[in-house]
Amino acid sequence: MKARIRVTLKNGVLDPQGKAIENALGGLGIPGVAEVRQGKYFEVDLKETDEAKAKATVEKMCKDLLANTVIENYAFELVKA
Amino acid sequence: MKARIRVTLKNGVLDPQGKAIENALGGLGIPGVAEVRQGKYFEVDLKETDEAKAKATVEKMCKDLLANTVIENYAFELVKA
Numbered sequence: 039m040k041a042r043i044r045v046t047l048k049n050g051v052l053d054p055q056g057k058a059i060e061n062a063l064g065g066l067g068i069p070g071v072a073e074v075r076q077g078k079y080f081e082v083d084l085k086e087t088d089e090a091k092a093k094a095t096v097e098k099m100c101k102d103l104l105a106n107t108v109i110e111n112y113a114f115e116l117v118k119a
Numbered sequence: 120m121k122a123r124i125r126v127t128l129k130n131g132v133l134d135p136q137g138k139a140i141e142n143a144l145g146g147l148g149i150p151g152v153a154e155v156r157q158g159k160y161f162e163v164d165l166k167e168t169d170e171a172k173a174k175a176t177v178e179k180m181c182k183d184l185l186a187n188t189v190i191e192n193y194a195f196e197l198v199k200a
Contacts (some may be wrong), residue, residue: 097148
């Protein structure tokens with residue numbers, strides 16, 4: 039199975055990188071952008087084929103390594119490889 | 120509308136950060152990980168409400184700024200805010 043994991047900053051946490059992208063888009067003449075937030079993205083190939091077990095593994099992975107749960111949220115979806 | 124944009128390295132492009140995560144997961148005792156690839160993730164709030172126009176704007180954004188199309192792929196989905 040493959041897990042697609044998104045890690046994003048929680049609301050209220052400053053995101054200077056997102057702001058920089060917002061400004062750059064303005065500079066490139068791309069209009070209509072209200073806000074940009076940058077996050078991280080991971081694709082993890084798992085050997086596990088059982089969905090429930092894969093979910094538990096990915097949860098653990100996110101909590102222990104990929105996301106700092108004090109300031110970040112994570113979300114993921116599992117897809118059949 | 121909100122765009123969720125994922126930028127990933129193309130197949131065959133080395134991803135040392137992904138390899139480092141793979142090793143770290145092994146060190147944490149999380150088994151069954153075949154491969155990890157790291158990418159970037161952006162959430163863009165658009166003022167545009169027309170889906171076709173929003174799609175064109177996000178395409179332009181990805182090509183001009185967010186992704187280096189020589190070595191990276193991008194994919195996005197639009198969701199109603």
